[in-house]
Amino acid sequence: MADQVEQVVPLQDAIAEADAEAIGAAIEHLAEREELEEMLETLSVSERRQLHEVLGDEGLGELLEEIDPANAAAVLDVLPVADAADVLEQMSPDDAADVFAELETATAGEILTAMEPAEADELRELLAYPPDTAGGRMTPAFVSVSPNLNIEEAVGALQQISEEAETIYYVYVTDSADRLLGVLSLRDLVFSPPGTPISEITVPNVISVLDTADQEEAARLLMEEELLALPVVSADGRILGIITADDVDEIIEQETTEDIERLGGSLPLDEPYLRASSWLLVRKRVFWLLILFVAGGYTASVLSAFQDDLDRVVELAFFIPLLIGIGGNVGSQVTTTLVRAMGVGEVSLRDIGRVVRKETQTAVILALILAAAGFARAAFLGVGYDIAVVVAVTAGVIVLWAAFIAAMLPLVLRQLKADPAVVSAPLITTLVDGTGLLIYLSIARYILDAI
Amino acid sequence: MADQVEQVVPLQDAIAEADAEAIGAAIEHLAEREELEEMLETLSVSERRQLHEVLGDEGLGELLEEIDPANAAAVLDVLPVADAADVLEQMSPDDAADVFAELETATAGEILTAMEPAEADELRELLAYPPDTAGGRMTPAFVSVSPNLNIEEAVGALQQISEEAETIYYVYVTDSADRLLGVLSLRDLVFSPPGTPISEITVPNVISVLDTADQEEAARLLMEEELLALPVVSADGRILGIITADDVDEIIEQETTEDIERLGGSLPLDEPYLRASSWLLVRKRVFWLLILFVAGGYTASVLSAFQDDLDRVVELAFFIPLLIGIGGNVGSQVTTTLVRAMGVGEVSLRDIGRVVRKETQTAVILALILAAAGFARAAFLGVGYDIAVVVAVTAGVIVLWAAFIAAMLPLVLRQLKADPAVVSAPLITTLVDGTGLLIYLSIARYILDAI
Numbered sequence: 071m072a073d074q075v076e077q078v079v080p081l082q083d084a085i086a087e088a089d090a091e092a093i094g095a096a097i098e099h100l101a102e103r104e105e106l107e108e109m110l111e112t113l114s115v116s117e118r119r120q121l122h123e124v125l126g127d128e129g130l131g132e133l134l135e136e137i138d139p140a141n142a143a144a145v146l147d148v149l150p151v152a153d154a155a156d157v158l159e160q161m162s163p164d165d166a167a168d169v170f171a172e173l174e175t176a177t178a179g180e181i182l183t184a185m186e187p188a189e190a191d192e193l194r195e196l197l198a199y200p201p202d203t204a205g206g207r208m209t210p211a212f213v214s215v216s217p218n219l220n221i222e223e224a225v226g227a228l229q230q231i232s233e234e235a236e237t238i239y240y241v242y243v244t245d246s247a248d249r250l251l252g253v254l255s256l257r258d259l260v261f262s263p264p265g266t267p268i269s270e271i272t273v274p275n276v277i278s279v280l281d282t283a284d285q286e287e288a289a290r291l292l293m294e295e296e297l298l299a300l301p302v303v304s305a306d307g308r309i310l311g312i313i314t315a316d317d318v319d320e321i322i323e324q325e326t327t328e329d330i331e332r333l334g335g336s337l338p339l340d341e342p343y344l345r346a347s348s349w350l351l352v353r354k355r356v357f358w359l360l361i362l363f364v365a366g367g368y369t370a371s372v373l374s375a376f377q378d379d380l381d382r383v384v385e386l387a388f389f390i391p392l393l394i395g396i397g398g399n400v401g402s403q404v405t406t407t408l409v410r411a412m413g414v415g416e417v418s419l420r421d422i423g424r425v426v427r428k429e430t431q432t433a434v435i436l437a438l439i440l441a442a443a444g445f446a447r448a449a450f451l452g453v454g455y456d457i458a459v460v461v462a463v464t465a466g467v468i469v470l471w472a473a474f475i476a477a478m479l480p481l482v483l484r485q486l487k488a489d490p491a492v493v494s495a496p497l498i499t500t501l502v503d504g505t506g507l508l509i510y511l512s513i514a515r516y517i518l519d520a521i
Numbered sequence: 522m523a524d525q526v527e528q529v530v531p532l533q534d535a536i537a538e539a540d541a542e543a544i545g546a547a548i549e550h551l552a553e554r555e556e557l558e559e560m561l562e563t564l565s566v567s568e569r570r571q572l573h574e575v576l577g578d579e580g581l582g583e584l585l586e587e588i589d590p591a592n593a594a595a596v597l598d599v600l601p602v603a604d605a606a607d608v609l610e611q612m613s614p615d616d617a618a619d620v621f622a623e624l625e626t627a628t629a630g631e632i633l634t635a636m637e638p639a640e641a642d643e644l645r646e647l648l649a650y651p652p653d654t655a656g657g658r659m660t661p662a663f664v665s666v667s668p669n670l671n672i673e674e675a676v677g678a679l680q681q682i683s684e685e686a687e688t689i690y691y692v693y694v695t696d697s698a699d700r701l702l703g704v705l706s707l708r709d710l711v712f713s714p715p716g717t718p719i720s721e722i723t724v725p726n727v728i729s730v731l732d733t734a735d736q737e738e739a740a741r742l743l744m745e746e747e748l749l750a751l752p753v754v755s756a757d758g759r760i761l762g763i764i765t766a767d768d769v770d771e772i773i774e775q776e777t778t779e780d781i782e783r784l785g786g787s788l789p790l791d792e793p794y795l796r797a798s799s800w801l802l803v804r805k806r807v808f809w810l811l812i813l814f815v816a817g818g819y820t821a822s823v824l825s826a827f828q829d830d831l832d833r834v835v836e837l838a839f840f841i842p843l844l845i846g847i848g849g850n851v852g853s854q855v856t857t858t859l860v861r862a863m864g865v866g867e868v869s870l871r872d873i874g875r876v877v878r879k880e881t882q883t884a885v886i887l888a889l890i891l892a893a894a895g896f897a898r899a900a901f902l903g904v905g906y907d908i909a910v911v912v913a914v915t916a917g918v919i920v921l922w923a924a925f926i927a928a929m930l931p932l933v934l935r936q937l938k939a940d941p942a943v944v945s946a947p948l949i950t951t952l953v954d955g956t957g958l959l960i961y962l963s964i965a966r967y968i969l970d971a972i
Contacts, residue, residue, distance in 0.1 A: 108871065225711060225712070228711070228712075229712055259711055260676060260679070260710055260711055261676070261679075261680055293767065293770050296767045298749060298766070315749070315766045315767070316744065316747045316766070318769075318770060319744050319769060319770070319773065322770065322773065322774075323773075323865055326777050327861055327865065329781075330780075330781060330784065330857055330861045331857060331858055331861065333781065333784070333785070333857060334784070334853050334854050334856065334857020334858060334946060335850055335853050335854050335857070336854045336857070336858060339858070342862070342867050343858060343859070343862035343867050343868055344862075344867060344868060344872060344875060344876075344879075346879075347879075348879050348882035348883045348886070349886075351879065351880075351883040352883050352886045352887060355851075355854050355883070355887060356887060356890060358850070358854075359847070359850055359851065359854075359887065359890075359891065360890075360894065362846070362847075362850050363843070363847065363891065363894050363895075363898070366842065366843050366846045366847075367843060367898050369839075369842035369843050369846070370839040370840055370842075370843055370898065370899075370902055371902070373838055373839040373841075373842070374836070374839050374902060374904075377835060377836075377839075380835050380838055381835050384828060384831050384832050384835070384838075385825070385828075387824055387831055387835075387838040387841070388820075388821040388824040388825050388828075389821055390824075390838070390841050390842060391817065391820035391821075391824070391841060391842070391845055391954045391955075391958060392814070392817050392818060392820050392821055394842055395813070395817045395820070395950070395951060395954055396810070396813075396814065396817075398849070398947065398950060399786055399809070399810055399813050399947040399950075399951070400806070400810065402785050402786050402945075402946055402947050402950075403785050403786050403787045403806050403809075403810075403947070405785065406781055406782060406784060406785020406786070406787070407782055407785060407787060407790065407794060408794070410778055410781045410782065411793070411794035411795075414774055414778065416793050416794050416795060417794055417795060420559065421795060424795060425795075428795075428797075428798075428799050428802065429802075431799035432799045432802040432803050432806070435799070435800075435803045436803060436806060436807060436810065439807055439810075439811070440810065440814065443811065443814050444814075447814075447818050447821065448821075451821055451822070451825060453825075494853075495785060495853055495946045495947075496849065496850040496853050496854070496946075499846070499849060499850075499853075499950070500846060500850070503842045503846055504842075507842060
C-alpha cells in the first residue's frame with residue numbers, strides 16, 4: 071500500500087491530446103487501483119467520453135474490468151447507450167455483470183437492448199443469480215469439446231474458440247446437451263500421441279459445484295482440491311460456467327472482512343467502507359450497541375445493590391474500571407483467537423478438551439501475574455493493604471472467569487449449530503463487566519468483613 | 522466444517538489387513554483434514570510403519586503432503602531412516618521442506634544423508650530461507666526450456682521432464698546460466714504452427730519476485746496480476762523456483778490471522794492454536810495485558826481525584842461501567858472496521874477527509890440514540906433526574922469521543938508509517954476508559970453544581 075500520494079501524471083492532458091499511448095502510460099503510473107479510481111472520479115463527462123474514443127471499446131473495457139464496478143458504471147453511464155453496450159460486450163461476462171448490476175435500472179435496460187442478443191442473454195443469465203452464489207461468481211468463458219473428436223480435431227476446434235475464452239484453465243468434455251462428462255488438461259493435449267481419441271484422455275468425475283451453492287463452498291473446493299478452475303453446473307448436470315482460482319482471494323477477503331466486523335461488535339457492512347453511507351454505518355452498529363447497552367445496564371443494578379458497601383468504602387469504586395477492564399481485555403484476547411481458529415477450521419468441537427486444558431493453564435499463570443500487578447497498583451495509590459488484597463484477589467479471579475466465559479461461549483454456540491463468529495469482543499467485555507462487578511464486590515465484602 | 526464427529530471407518534483394521542484399497546477408502550471417508558490428522562495421531566508405531574509398507578513411498582508421500590507438517594514429521598520419525606528418506610524424495614520439495622523442518626535435528630541429519638544427493642541439495646537450499654520469505658515458500662518444481670529450440674524440440678524436452686513437475690503452470694525460457702528470459706504458455710505451445718522457434722513465442726519481461734522478498738509481496742503479485750505461478754529469482758536473475766496460486770490462500774490466511782489476533786489485543790501466535798503451548802499463549806498475551814493494565818491504572822487516579830464528588834453522590838459510581846462500556850464498544854466497532862479497511866487497501870491516507878466526515882455523521886446519530894437510552898436507564902433506576910441528565914449527556918459525549926479516538930489513531934499511525942494493525946480493540950477501550958471517566962465526572966460536577 072502506498073503511504074504517500076505519488077506525483078500525479080496528467081491523465082487529463084493525455085485525454086485532451088487524444089494520445090492513447092500517453093493515457094496508457096499515465097494509467098500505468100498510477101500503481102494503485104485506488105489511485106486509478108480516484109483519478110477517474112475527477113474526470114468530467116466530456117473527458118470520460120473522450121477516454122472511450124481514444125481507447126476504443128476493448129481498451130476501455132479492459133480498464134473498467136480493473137476497477138470497482140460502481141466506478142466503472144459511472145463511466146459507462148455518460149457514454150451513448152450504443153457505445154456502452156459495445157464496451158460491455160468487450161468485457162469478460164462476469165465483470166460485465168458486476169458493472170451492469172451497478173447501473174440505473176432504466177439505463178441498464180436500454181443498454182441490454184442495444185447489445186448483441188447472444189451477449190445480452192449471457193449477461194441476463196448471470197444477473198439472475200444472487201452475487202454471493204456460485205452462479206453469481208462464475209464466468210461463462212470456459213471451453214469444451216465433444217468426446218467424439220480426436221486430438222487434432224479437438225485442437226482445431228479449440229483454436230476456433232480460444233480467442234473468446236480469457237484463459238484456458240482446463241478443457242471440459244461435454245455431450246450434445248452440455249452435460250459435463252469430464253475434463254482434459256492442456257498438458258494431456260500437448261503430450262498425447264496424435265490420433266488419440268478425446269474420450270481416451272477424458273478424466274471423468276470432475277469436481278463441480280451447483281449454480282445455487284454459496285460462493286464460499288466454491289472457494290473451499292478450489293482451495294482444497296488445488297484447482298485452477300471449478301465448473302459450475304445446473305441441477306441437471308449442464309455446465310454453465312467456471313469459477314477461477316483468482317476469484318478465491320476475493321471471496322475469502324469478503325468473508326473474512328465480515329468475520330472481523332462481527333468480532334468488533336458490528337453487523338457486517340456488506341459494502342466497501344468508503345462506499346457505505348453514514349446511515350448504513352449507523353444501522354450496522356446500533357443493533358449491537360443497544361443490545362450491549364441493555365446487557366451492560368445491569369452493572370448499574372449490581373452497583374446500586376452494593377450501595378452501602380460503596381458508601382462505607384468509597385475507595386472500592388476507584389478500581390472498578392481497572393478490574394473490569396482486565397476482564398474485558400483477557401476475554402477479548404481469548405475470544406478473538408478462538409473464533410478465528412474455529413473460522414479457519416483449526417479448532418472444532420472435538421478439540422474442546424484440549425482448548426479447555428490449554429486456556430486453563432494459560433489463565434492461571436496470567437491470573438497470578440495480574441493479581442501481583444493489581445496489588446502493586448492499589449498499594450501505590452495508598453488505599454490501605456486490605457483494599458489492595460481485595461484488588462489483587464479480584465484481578466486474579468476475574469482473569470480466570472473472563473477466560474472461561476470467552477473460551478466456552480464460542481464452543482457452546484458451535485455445539486448449538488450457531489455461528490461462533492457472533493461472539494464479539496464487545497459482547498464478552500459486556501458480559502464480564504457485570505459479572506466481574508459481582509465478583510469484585512462480593513470478594514470485597516467477604517475480605518473487608520473478615521479483616 | 523463438520524459439526525459432528527462422523528462414524529469412524531476402521532482405518533486401523535484396514536492397516537492390519539494390509540489392504541491398500543481399504544486404507545484409501547478409509548482415508549477418503551475422513552472428509553476433513555483434521556479428522557485425518559486426528560486418526561493418524563491415534564496410530565501406534567507399528568501401525569504407522571505398516572501404513573508405509575502398504576501405501577509405498579509414493580502413497581505415503583502423497584498422504585503426508587496433505588496434512589500438518591508436524592504430524593507428518595511424527596509419522597516419518599518412526600520409520601527406518603532409509604524409508605523416511607525415500608518417502609521425502611517422493612514428496613514435492615516445498616512440502617518436504619516443511620515436514621523436514623519439524624524433524625528432530627539428529628534425525629533430520631541422518632535422513633538428509635540417506636537421500637539422493639540431488640534431492641538432498643534441493644531440500645537444503647529450500648531450508649536455508651526463513652519460512653515467511655518467497656524463497657521459503659517456493660517449490661523448485663518448475664519447467665524451463667532453451668530459447669534455441671523449436672516447438673517440437675521443446676515439447677520433446679518437456680515430455681522428458683514433465684513427470685517430475687507437479688503441474689505445469691507455465692513453461693519458462695532460460696539461458697544456459699538459468700537466467701530467466703521469458704515465459705511460454707501451454708496454450709502457445711498447443712496453438713502455434715509446427716516449427717515455430719521458441720524465441721518467437723517467448724513473452725519477455727516476466728513478473729518475478731526476489732527469493733529474499735516477503736511472502737506477502739509474492740501473494741500480492743500473484744493476485745494482482747492474476748498469475749497461476751510466480752517465478753522466484755536470485756539477485757542475479759537466475760530462476761530458483763516458483764510460488765503457485767494455491768499458496769496465496771495460505772499466505773493470506775496466515776497474515777489475516779495475525780491481524781485478527783492483534784485486533785483482539787494479543788501478539789500474533791505465529792502457530793496454529795492447537796499446537797501453541799500454554800506458555801506461548803501466556804507470553805503472547807501478557808505483553809499487552811500489562812501495558813493495558815498500566816494504561817488503565819490511571820482510571821483509579823482519576824476516580825480518586827474525584828473522591829469528594831463520589832462521596833457526596835455515590836449514585837454516580839453506578840453508571841461508571843455502563844458509560845465507559847459504551848465508549849469501549851463504539852471504539853471497538855470503529856477501529857475494527859477501519860483497521861480492516863486499511864489492511865485490505867480500501868482506505869488509505871488520502872481518504873482521511875471522507876473517513877472523518879463519515880464517522881462524524883455516524884457518531885452524531887449514535888450519540889443521540891445512546892443519550893436517550895442512557896437517560897431512560899438512569900431514570901428507570903430512580904436516581905433522580907439531575908443524575909439522569911448527567912448520564913445522558915455523558916453517554917452522548919463519550920460516543921463522539923470514542924469514535925474520534927478510534928478513527929484517528931489508525932490514521933495517525935499510518936501517517937507515522939507504523940502498522941495501524943497494532944491499534945487493538947482493547948487498546949482503544951482502555952484509552953477511552955480513563956478519558957471517559959474524566960468526561961463523566963467533569964460533566965457531573967458541572968451539571969450537579971449548576972442545578
